[in-house]
Amino acid sequence: xxxxxxxxxxxxxxxxxxxxxxxxxxxxxxxxxxxxxxxxxxxxxxxxxxxxxxxxxxxxxxxxxxxxxxxxxxxxxxxxxxxxxxxxxxxxxxxxxxxxxxxxxxxxxxxxxxxxxxxxxxxxxxxxxxxxxxxxxxxxxxxxxxxxxxxxxxxxxxxxxxxxxxxxxxxxxxxxxxxxxxxxxxxxxxxxxxxxxxxxxxxxxxxxxxxxxxxxxxxxxxxxxxxxxxxxxxxxxxxxxxxxxxxxxxxxxxxxx
Numbered sequence: 492x493x494x495x496x497x498x499x500x501x502x503x504x505x506x507x508x509x510x511x512x513x514x515x516x517x518x519x520x521x522x523x524x525x526x527x528x529x530x531x532x533x534x535x536x537x538x539x540x541x542x543x544x545x546x547x548x549x550x551x552x553x554x555x556x557x558x559x560x561x562x563x564x565x566x567x568x569x570x571x572x573x574x575x576x577x578x579x580x581x582x583x584x585x586x587x588x589x590x591x592x593x594x595x596x597x598x599x600x601x602x603x604x605x606x607x608x609x610x611x612x613x614x615x616x617x618x619x620x621x622x623x624x625x626x627x628x629x630x631x632x633x634x635x636x637x638x639x640x641x642x643x644x645x646x647x648x649x650x651x652x653x654x655x656x657x658x659x660x661x662x663x664x665x666x667x668x669x670x671x672x673x674x675x676x677x678x679x680x681x682x683x684x685x686x687x688x689x690x691x692x693x694x695x696x697x698x699x700x701x702x703x704x705x706x707x708x709x710x711x712x713x714x715x716x717x718x719x720x721x722x723x724x725x726x727x728x729x730x731x732x733x734x735x736x737x738x739x740x741x742x743x744x745x746x747x748x
Contacts, residue, residue: 543737545600557682559587598711606737634662664688
């Protein structure tokens with residue numbers, strides 16, 4: 492079952508992406524300017540890669556705790572955050588989840604998770620927010636009401652328990668999952684005994700599980716990677732943007748200091 496996204500362009504040039512399962516939606520083109528964030532009308536200056544392979548990550552010799560975010564080497568996180576501009580707390584979540592998947596037949600990389608996290612919520616910083624030390628988005632991130640029209644019509648399915656809206660469903664958290672998606676892929680990535688879609692450790696682990704399943708556990712191949720990302724969002728523009736961000740982050744790390 493695929494997950495699609497409705498993208499709402501905001502006045503500041505940022506985007507809020509809303510996850511929708513099994514719905515036909517209208518897509519707007521995401522904007523964004525930065526190291527790998529060329530305006531969509533301009534396009535990349537070099538030919539776009541076909542997919543993004545997993546970028547290397549250094550594991551901590553001794554994890555500082557049970558959370559997946561503790562699996563990545565702190566020095567690697569600090570250096571990579573500086574090179575890529577990804578907030579270190581978000582980066583440690585992407586890297587830790589990727590490390591935890593290394594023993595599985597999947598091939599998902601931290602850079603792919605970061606590419607999606609960038610588009611979905613600017614790594615939890617959209618609208619001036621941030622990811623707190625415990626991994627939770629502050630303030631909480633909620634998408635637009637999915638009440639039809641330019642977006643899909645998804646009646647309330649959780650009585651507002653997950654998305655805070657008892658009238659209609661909304662996407663939630665830094666990886667923008669709707670209540671149904673969260674119920675299917677809920678996870679506890681920071682080992683605190685609570686499964687919270689607003690927590691980047693939990694949300695990233697849930698997203699990775701979905702992506703690996705959708706990509707046939709073969710994200711180290713072009714077909715598997717593209718299949719996974721298109722299942723997360725059926726837009727060709729979204730796929731191109733994830734490729735651009737994911738390959739760009741990998742290139743940043745590979746470059747000299």
